Amino acid sequence: MIAAMKNCLFHQFWRRVLLLFAGMFVVAGCALPPDPSDSGAVTEFLQINDPLEPTNRTVFEINRNLDAAILKPAATVYRTAPEFVQARVNNILSNLRSPVIFGNDVLQGELKRAAVTFIRFFLNSTIGIGGLNDMATALGIEGHDEDFGQTLAVWGVPEGPFLMLPLFGPSNPRDAAGMVVDFMVDPLRLWASSSDRSYISYARTGIDAVDLRARNMDVLDGVENSSLDFYAAIRSLYRQRRIDAISNGQGAATIPAPSMGELPDGPLLSGAEQLSRR
């Protein structure tokens, strides 16, 4: 009886959450496109590629509140654990991701990287004792990450407009679809759900979230601290990280950068001299 009530309450909670998010899409709606005669504004609007910006910002605020209430405190506590322990947890989680990374390496035609992932998984699962120790890196075989969103990008699928997903954070249709596919084909999840041990999947997802949040604590705090528009900064950073990940870190030359055209405006003064001129 109590169990049934609990179950009912649980369902009600999730129905409310879903209704809340659905309602937001109706209420908040879309960003208004700029005046078509203002070409600079139109170019900018297309570049930002965030037609759902008002909705995305609302979701971002909800995510931030959830983070402040649950994830950040959990990650803060986790960070008090000895570094040795944190590294072991991260090793296990990374090793569990290996099969999905391997699949994506193959699908991207990166057979060398696939071999690296395979060897790493073999070494770390055996002499690394179930992934507890990253023996492969110690032997000079360094790991990398891949996901199906990146595979779709390699296949030429465009990212689509920016999306702020409830709970999962910054994304886009391509990466969101990729995330679902990676989740569906994950061997551990398949095994757990087929053998009635779904709690293993939940626990792993939870620990994964805390580990990820803990490792990005300083970076995120720094961005939040120094940015004027945290949402816009996160949107930009997410896209840049994805471009970097898709090119496997080879995209440095394509990033637009300030030019040296402005140098004649007093470059021959030293910093101290410039300051004393104030």
Added chain:
Amino acid sequence: MLNRRGLTTALGRFVSWTRRDLLSLALAGGMVMALMTAPVRADKLEDGAAGFIKSVAETAINSLATKDTDRHERIRRFRVMFNDNFAVRSIGKFVLGRYWRQASDTEKAEYLKLFEDLMVISYVDRFAEYAGESLMVEKARSESENTATVFSTIERPGGAKPIRVNWRVGTNGTIYKILDVVVEGTSMSNTLRSDFSSIVRRNGGQVSGLIDELRAKTTALKAE
């Protein structure tokens, strides 16, 4: 592969040189010479840029790494270093993007001052980590005739994967300045540009709105 007819035509061309032909030959020769000398200059640019980043790291170690110096003094030192080694005006202009042109001269001056302030206060603690003892310059690549990218990594304790930091460096031939810092594929200049232009847009396209928010931010950060 030339067939017989093609060969005769080519020979025919060879014997009947015109002045224009000679001129284009001379031009082509000149271009080959230019191409042969270009790599040497690129080498010089790359070496210069890499050496510059190494010296910036050295300065950072000497003047910023000392944690016992009080924050006020560290900010003062970093402000000098920032202006010495970064193309502050170029970056500031790039970050404001298309709104730079519509800003008045007073707004530009005010904006640049606040921009420099924000950079100094928010990077004073982080910069010593980026350009500290664990910075390893790996290679440099010229991107244009006066800019180069210096690739470096930052070693981390406990065997964690090193962080990739790329420095976009520009030169006018004598001095070098940092134009951008790209950490793990994320560019400081581009992130700031998205951030700031969003603020201008949300203030009805007015740069004055950005200036107000910058002033509030720097004041708040200084009070910490």
